[in-house]
Amino acid sequence: MVVSLIGLALGFLVVVQLRSQAAVARTLASQDNTSVALLINDLNRANNQLIQQAAALSLQETQLRQALTAGGADAQTISKELQTLRAVTGAVPVHGPGLQIRIMGPIMDFELQDLLNSLRAAGGEAFSLNGSRMIGSTPIASRGNTLMIGGHAVSAPLVLLVIGDPEQLEPAADLSASSLQTRVQVDIQRKSDITITEVISARPLIYAQLGR
Amino acid sequence: MTVLASVSLATFLVTGLAATQFRSQPLASSNRLARDEALRQSVNQLEDQNRALKARVQALQAEVKAGEDESARRSSAVQQVKALLDEQKAIAGLTALHGPGLTIVLRDGVDPNDPADRSLGWTIHYQDLQDIVSLLWASGAEAVAVNGQRVVPSTSFHYAGVNILINNANRLTSPYTVTALGDPSTLANGVGDPDQLAELKSRNRIYRLGLSWLRSTRLSVPAYDTTFLVKSAQPLG
DSSP, rough: OOOHHHHHHHHHHHHHHHHHHHHHHIIISOOOHHHHHHHHHHHHHHHHHHHHHHHHHHHHHHHHHHHHHHHOOOOOOOOOHHHHHHHHOOOOOOEEEEEEEEEEOOOOOOHHHHHHHHHHHHHHHHEEEEEEEEOSSOEEEETTTTTEEEEEEEEESSSEEEESSSHHHHHHHHHHHHHHTTOOOOOEEEEEEEEEOOOOOOOOOOSSSEEO | HHHHHHHHHHHHHHHHHHHHHHHHHHHHHHHHHHHHHHHHHHHHHEEEEEEEHHHHHHHHHHHHHHHHHHHHOOOOOHHHHHHHHHHHHHTTTOOEEEEEEEEEOOOOOOEEEEEEEEOOTTTTOOOHHHHHHHHHHHHTEEEEEETEEETTTTEEEETTEEEEETTTTTEEEESEEEEEEHHHHHHHHOOOOOTHHHHHHHHHHHHHHEEEEEEEEEEEEESSSSSOOOOOOOOOO
């Protein structure tokens, strides 16, 4: 009885292991080479970004330490980080190079989400649509044929401003536009300096609390 | 004993099947095999490097934070800026949060192997996750994470071949768990609305994607695991 129980447990273990190996195989080992090559491309890009993040943090740490060693405190370094985060969360006006994308007819919520998602993947840093600042958590919804951004209706023509490296943004915008262009006219223009003056005030946390 | 016998038989059959399948594939030149192997090894190496770089970024983030805390203790002016900074960190997703909310789970179904069905409806696509996350934001979510990856302002979902990537080339694999903090009822009503995620819900019925959601009184979402690089968008003033 004991032997068969152990045997059963072992057998079960083998099956479980086989299953999990199969799952791993589906994700990497059995992928076609094109998929693997595209993954390598993305990993290289992400790792380069992480190296740049580490360099920026390292500099920030050095500056803070130097001020502390000299007996003071480096308010400027902290202010700079604050401004960077405010740019990320949409709390301050920003400017920089990017694209102006004009969409001459109505589109659905998911079409706008796809476009924003691709532009973000291509390094888009700040967005506004018809004068409304948008970040990832800005609610986008279709009510019938009306596009609602953060609860406000917007209507065509839609003017989307995106700040980021135009070299990277443009191929992403072209790809999204090519699927929209069967229905609506889309016009993409590179801009050397775009200003987005609109800001977002953060939604207050009512249910969420700090800490794990 | 019968159970054990059938388990061993199943194991034997699966192993045999795998071996047969392997053999029946057209003979590849050794060059080709070596190249395939090298490609997969590159992924493993790059993913190792990715993990090591994230650990390095996190260690530096902790050092910067220690420097900021110390600076704030030295000067009341810095303390005020630091308070604003902490507030922005929470908004940007650099802080772990907990609270009531909703958990949504779904997984890749089984390939029907039907020549008439080439829709790939049985797999979860990055767009499905993107749609779920968007719906949660529209339903009042205060914070969202997917398979333990916090959704932050710079987050995008995309494909690299068949791989779904999020945040610094993180590969998402089935099963998928989306966690949202907020009013559980409002979130559940949003997801339960038959007009929302209609296509995913219909595929869930056909391909058994295991789509379900559960309200909870206490959930947690982790902090974003690295930081933000802003290169082009300069703050005005």
